[in-house]
Amino acid sequence: MTRQTGILADGAIRALFAAGRLKSEAALDIDQVQPASLDLRLGSKAYRVRASFMPGPGHLVADKLARLKLHEIDLADGAVLETGCVYIVPLMESLDLPAEMSASANPKSSTGRLDIFTRVMTDRAQEFDKIPAGYNGPLYLEISPRTFPIVVRRGSRLSQIRFRIGHALLNDADLLSLHDDETLVASEAPNVSNGGIAVSIDLEGTGPDGLIGYRGKHHTAVIDVDVKAAHDVLDFWEPLYSRGRAELILDPDEFYILVSREAVHVPPLYAAEMTPYDTLVGEFRVHYAGFFDPGFGHADAGGAGAKAVLEVRSHEVPFILEHAQIVGRLVYEHMLDRPQGLYGTGLGSNYQAQGLKLSKHFRLP
Numbered sequence: 419m420t421r422q423t424g425i426l427a428d429g430a431i432r433a434l435f436a437a438g439r440l441k442s443e444a445a446l447d448i449d450q451v452q453p454a455s456l457d458l459r460l461g462s463k464a465y466r467v468r469a470s471f472m473p474g475p476g477h478l479v480a481d482k483l484a485r486l487k488l489h490e491i492d493l494a495d496g497a498v499l500e501t502g503c504v505y506i507v508p509l510m511e512s513l514d515l516p517a518e519m520s521a522s523a524n525p526k527s528s529t530g531r532l533d534i535f536t537r538v539m540t541d542r543a544q545e546f547d548k549i550p551a552g553y554n555g556p557l558y559l560e561i562s563p564r565t566f567p568i569v570v571r572r573g574s575r576l577s578q579i580r581f582r583i584g585h586a587l588l589n590d591a592d593l594l595s596l597h598d599d600e601t602l603v604a605s606e607a608p609n610v611s612n613g614g615i616a617v618s619i620d621l622e623g624t625g626p627d628g629l630i631g632y633r634g635k636h637h638t639a640v641i642d643v644d645v646k647a648a649h650d651v652l653d654f655w656e657p658l659y660s661r662g663r664a665e666l667i668l669d670p671d672e673f674y675i676l677v678s679r680e681a682v683h684v685p686p687l688y689a690a691e692m693t694p695y696d697t698l699v700g701e702f703r704v705h706y707a708g709f710f711d712p713g714f715g716h717a718d719a720g721g722a723g724a725k726a727v728l729e730v731r732s733h734e735v736p737f738i739l740e741h742a743q744i745v746g747r748l749v750y751e752h753m754l755d756r757p758q759g760l761y762g763t764g765l766g767s768n769y770q771a772q773g774l775k776l777s778k779h780f781r782l783p
């Protein structure tokens with residue numbers, strides 16, 4: 419059954435290309451269309467800018483770039499993007515959306531796991547990562563590596579975009595009833611509020627030796643975002659072990675990879691997104707969160723027991739994170755159609771049935 423509102427699935431995203439609503443400088447990569455999103459590719463130039471900016475009503479990104487760029491970098495053969503610097507990269511894909519269709523962008527999971535801050539910008543934008551209905555124009559990516567310097571090139575895929583018609587978010591009652599049928603978050607009692615189901619942190623360490631997570635090292639070598647399993651974990655990360663207390667003191671200057679206590683599940687007719695838990699005093703937050711594909715953690719797609727990976731930072735002050743503390747909420751949206759491919763069934767799914775898992779760029783010793 420086709421719904422009137424919801425997120426476009428892979429087949430409908432391919433149809434946008436065929437209809438000229440989505441364009442790209444080059445033919446699509448074979449795995450670029452995901453079950454409920456499209457990976458966006460970097461174009462051939464990056465601009466180092468002095469500071470991030472919002473285009474604002476009436477302004478084109480290209481005009482602001484002409485004023486703010488400090489240096490132009492050729493990405494044809496790859497280039498290093500340094501930590502602490504802000505870059506703007508025109509993307510290969512551009513849009514001419516139908517009047518009723520909007521979109522939203524997010525860093526890919528691998529991008530968040532490397533602590534690469536990214537946001538998509540459009541001309542005249544008043545918000546990052548939100549593409550208004552009917553948008554016609556180019557897309558740009560702001561990139562700021564926070565912990566590790568990275569190598570990127572034309573075609574590197576750091577962010578992804580979802581297309582939607584209307585509003586199809588599940589409310590609390592819908593979520594509870596879907597949870598009863600499908601077990602969305604495997605917890606003793608589901609905690610549902612504001613349209614989201616809570617995900618909490620595991621600090622007991624069910625992994626080998628009580629491993630609970632990793633803290634990013636500083637002054638490391640560069641990471642090529644396009645190469646898998648190239649780096650030794652210990653050159654970039656300090657493993658953290660549970661020492662009997664099931665708590666972790668977050669240092670405000672550090673970046674942590676942790677894991678959810680619950681296995682999470684996105685049934686095939688839904689797409690989910692993690693929204694960071696914003697404490698009223700704002701001491702810490704899951705920094706990147708991100709999109710969860712239809713089929714993630716779905717038993718038929720090989721995903722039973724898949725945990726969410728959490729990229730956590732503390733703000734301003736050191737903060738004690740305790741086992742089972744809520745760190746985010748998963749919100750669910752209806753798909754317009756069932757995707758042809760589910761997460762975990764294709765060759766490119768790196769994180770199905772994962773536990774605590776660093777990005778695909780690392781190999782265990």
Ligand SMILES: Nc1ccn([C@H]2C[C@H](O)[C@@H](COP(=O)(O)OP(=O)(O)OP(=O)(O)O)O2)c(=O)n1
Nearest residue numbers: 526527528707708710711714726727767768769
């Ligand atoms: N904070 C997050 C965000 C996402 N995911 C999971 C759910 C997603 O369905 C899966 C893959 O996400 P992306 O498509 O963003 O990731 P990549 O493209 O980097 O990985 P893959 O190559 O596996 O698609 O990772 C996660 O565990 N923790």
